[in-house]
Amino acid sequence: MKKNTIDIITMGCSKNLVDSETLMSMFESKGYHCVHDSKNPTGEIAVINTCGFIQDAKEESINTILEFAQAKEEGRLKKLYVMGCLSQRYQKELEAEIPQVDKFYGKFNYKQLLTDLGSPMDTCSVVRHITTPRHYAYLKISEGCDRHCAYCAIPIITGKHVSRPIDEILNEVRQLVADGTTEFQVIAQELTYYGVDIDGKQHIAELVERMSDIPGVKWIRLHYAYPTHFPWELLRVMKERANVCKYLDIALQHVSDNMLARMKRNVTKEETYRLIERMREEVPGIHIRTTLMVGFPGETEADFEELMEFTRWARFERMGAFAYSEEDGTYSAENYEDDVPEEVKQRRLDKLMALQQEISAEIEAEKVGQVLKVVIDRKEGDYYIGRTEYCSPEVDPEVLIPVEERMLKVGRYYNVKIVDSEEFDLYGTTLIN
Numbered sequence: 001m002k003k004n005t006i007d008i009i010t011m012g013c014s015k016n017l018v019d020s021e022t023l024m025s026m027f028e029s030k031g032y033h034c035v036h037d038s039k040n041p042t043g044e045i046a047v048i049n050t051c052g053f054i055q056d057a058k059e060e061s062i063n064t065i066l067e068f069a070q071a072k073e074e075g076r077l078k079k080l081y082v083m084g085c086l087s088q089r090y091q092k093e094l095e096a097e098i099p100q101v102d103k104f105y106g107k108f109n110y111k112q113l114l115t116d117l118g119s120p121m122d123t124c125s126v127v128r129h130i131t132t133p134r135h136y137a138y139l140k141i142s143e144g145c146d147r148h149c150a151y152c153a154i155p156i157i158t159g160k161h162v163s164r165p166i167d168e169i170l171n172e173v174r175q176l177v178a179d180g181t182t183e184f185q186v187i188a189q190e191l192t193y194y195g196v197d198i199d200g201k202q203h204i205a206e207l208v209e210r211m212s213d214i215p216g217v218k219w220i221r222l223h224y225a226y227p228t229h230f231p232w233e234l235l236r237v238m239k240e241r242a243n244v245c246k247y248l249d250i251a252l253q254h255v256s257d258n259m260l261a262r263m264k265r266n267v268t269k270e271e272t273y274r275l276i277e278r279m280r281e282e283v284p285g286i287h288i289r290t291t292l293m294v295g296f297p298g299e300t301e302a303d304f305e306e307l308m309e310f311t312r313w314a315r316f317e318r319m320g321a322f323a324y325s326e327e328d329g330t331y332s333a334e335n336y337e338d339d340v341p342e343e344v345k346q347r348r349l350d351k352l353m354a355l356q357q358e359i360s361a362e363i364e365a366e367k368v369g370q371v372l373k374v375v376i377d378r379k380e381g382d383y384y385i386g387r388t389e390y391c392s393p394e395v396d397p398e399v400l401i402p403v404e405e406r407m408l409k410v411g412r413y414y415n416v417k418i419v420d421s422e423e424f425d426l427y428g429t430t431l432i433n
Helices: 014-029 055-073 085-097 112-116 154-158 166-178 204-212 233-240 257-262 269-282 301-314 331-335 342-365
Strands: 002-010 033-036 043-050 079-084 136-140 183-187 219-225 244-250 287-294 318-323 371-380 383-387 398-402 413-421 425-430
Touching: 002 014, 014 033, 014 043, 014 079, 014 112, 014 136, 014 183, 043 055, 043 085, 055 079, 055 085, 079 085, 085 154, 136 166, 166 204, 183 204, 204 219, 204 233, 233 244, 233 269, 257 269, 257 301, 269 301, 287 301, 287 342, 301 342, 318 342, 342 413, 371 398, 398 413
Parallel strands: 002 033, 002 043, 043 079, 136 183, 183 219, 219 244, 244 287, 287 318, 398 425
Antiparallel strands: 371 383, 371 413, 383 398, 413 425
């Protein structure tokens, strides 16, 4: 065990990662050395930031806690703490089942951990310890969600939507830019709701526009929008501002009116089609990322075929999909029977993703011959790995550039001619900037 060393393990989404980065900075301000997601944890203290969204994520979090609990029993760990969504939701049950954990914290009281370790929190703000490559960072603009979709446990875990003050967000952006960050992934459970809890108005367009005015901000990318009451002003900002990526992550889940009503999505099939049409009309070249769900209670073959038809028509540049998983306490768990057999869910999921694979391959092939701006994320084997404005880290296609061509710098932006493509990746050659 390394004294005064803390291993931070983050499970789940990028919103959890921001919390971990905040905690790491707070620890470091008190003299601790923090290591994030180490393959070989050696600290005397471990903090596990858990995910509690769906069953697979919950199981992964629990298994990780148990691994560290065993390490503590064997004397390889002095203190073990757990925080995040899973412990926010199931704290009493976890305390009873895993007594090796010294203390469980929820989603919002984890900063108390410093006080419990004998280092009271300072009132001044602390710049996050960025764990991503220095040139990009995730920027969380709110917590919670006021949408109550039938399948989703997030409002149960995180509570109502709470927007961060706009000046606080802009100050964080300035601090990160001063430290070398040029690309921002703006994240929230529902970013289009930003500001409504403050004065009843949507302020996401204003926030993004003011962010884009900050010198040194080269790319702003938007994640997790909601289709109902979409703030159209945001598309104007995206079209007019060169440093606002023509990229939007908006989870649609389904398209049949039957499913949308049962899911409590507050949108119709016709409105969904019109939403996509208008986005493409107002922001030519926009790349849309979405998430779709199959196997929701009551989904018929006809519903699924509507979803397939919609996917063929929409030709999403980026798409992920998952099979419905019943979550405790949600409307669907309490009011619907999980009546779609698992094998049917899997068949539908495989069919939908096979379609998307074809679409993705065609869309990426259309980029061959184009010159695109690419930021370099890392060097890996014989290639530099980068991304265009149309690609979010870790989830979207990457651009591979041969190392032998010329020396490139991580975090720098280059003009790259695309020379070849695969289903989910591109190959390019750099041009002299």
